[in-house]
Amino acid sequence: MSSFLKKYKAFGIAAVLVALMVWSLGWIGFIKLPKDSPLETIIIVGIWWLVASFALYHFNYLKQKKTVVIKVLVLLIIALIIFGINNHFNVPDHPVVIFLMVLFWLGVFYFFFSKFFIKYKVLILLTYGLILCYFLYLRLDENYIDLYQQKALNLLIFPIPILFFIWAYEQWKWFNTLKSEKAKAELDLLKTQVNPHFLFNTLNNLYALTVTHSEKAPEVVLKLSDMLRYTIYEGKNDRVSIAEEITYMKNYMALHNIRHHKNVSLKFDHNTLPNDEVAPLLFIILLENAFKHGVEKLTDDAFITMTLNSSKKDIHFSITNNYDFSMNQNEKGIGIENLKRRLDLIYPDLYKLTINKTPTTYNVELIINK
Known part of the structure; x- marks a missing residue:
């Protein structure tokens, strides 16, 4: 048990760091987590936890791979642009922000789960492409503003747990093959x-x-x-x-x-x-x-x-x-x-x-x- 905890301690450290970061940014008012949607909060924080965990777990690998570090920096730049637009324009669910958020998470999948992304790229890109088009259509048409406020954001989040479970199943199959x-x-x-x-x-x-x-x-x-x-x-x-x-x-x-x-x-x-x-x-x-x-x-x-x-x-x-x-x-x-x-x-x-x-x-x- 001790060897298992030692091997995967990066996931525990990442959980503490992400929790502190979310609490600090929320306390200073830099981010606002939706209180009326706990599932959305859990998914967002959970994904950040996974990203931080894998970064820490492969820290030695990252030190040797400059291209990986560059990819991470690109993702951070996109995240900073998202925060900048949100703070500057103060427009709820700005279409550009939504587009950048989709691009960010696609980048996370591609950079950190490249084999999974390449294997399911058609499904992932098609799903998010259709959802993004539908989202923008509802967001820009005043006749559907009520429908947009009720369902549009849920559509953007909906594929994430499905993709996560598909990835988890792939990891389970890989682990069994590895043992063999x-x-x-x-x-x-x-x-x-x-x-x-x-x-x-x-x-x-x-x-x-x-x-x-x-x-x-x-x-x-x-x-x-x-x-x-x-x-x-x-x-x-x-x-x-x-x-x-x-x-x-x-x-x-x-x-x-x-x-x-x-x-x-x-x-x-x-x-x-x-x-x-x-x-x-x-x-x-x-x-x-x-x-x-x-x-x-x-x-x-x-x-x-x-x-x-x-x-x-x-x-x-x-x-x-x-x-x-x-x-x-x-x-x-x-x-x-x-x-x-x-x-x-x-x-x-x-x-x-x-x-x-x-x-x-x-x-x-x-x-x-x-």
Whole structure:
């Protein structure tokens, strides 16, 4: 429950901010909410709450996307023009204001719910186009002024809850699809991580150590047991501590070091915040690739260098290994594709994956924004 509240705290903060803003603007007389129409007030304040919530929820995304900020500024300018016309002309339901209000909310739908707007653009534009024409017709014809005062404003508000429920239904379908894809991705990950080749080689080395009564045998059993436990039980969680991920990767490197009878340079520097969490088994994909395409195919001077740092803003992982270019030209990056798929599901628009390749070295950097 605490993790849920932490993840969606932006919606609570936005509710407080919008409530304070509405109360302040009403107190100074800048806005007037209709007291005789509570439903209209709830809808208007609710939509502002949703807009503010999504802006706060995607704050890190907004910092990186200047075009999104520009779009928000355009909406704010339209809102200021609306307030300016209302205060200057003091004409109830000014036709220009109504037109700008429709344009504003269409802009909100387009900028913040673009996929939904594009999917239903014909329905949305046709509905509001017809309503706006009818509204203007009633507003400008004196013969229908009574009908205008009774129904016209209700017509403008009527599509909003319908569109909201359609959007909510789309989100529900998307969420169920996401859960299904996430489960499949985790299953694929499990199949990848419990690598039979790695497991059998480790067991063979363990057998050799027990035959010679090596003191390393209990250590190998313990590390292998910890890895299998972590993969099976912790790998299904949404988040794990970075400290556990570091231990897992160290065990992985240690077991590889035992089974490779050649000089391999492994370096892993890490400096992370104590309570940092991350999706499980992300970095191991890159480490496994470094062993598979680098260490296992080089006869001498193989190396892997890793750094893992975290701050209040992001988590930064970097890994570099050398490899034999002639032996890796036809290799397909299945591991990288699986990693991208998981990142798209878990950290949409919140990560940056960069690959730098030379004829002798392969470097991957992953930055995850919090």
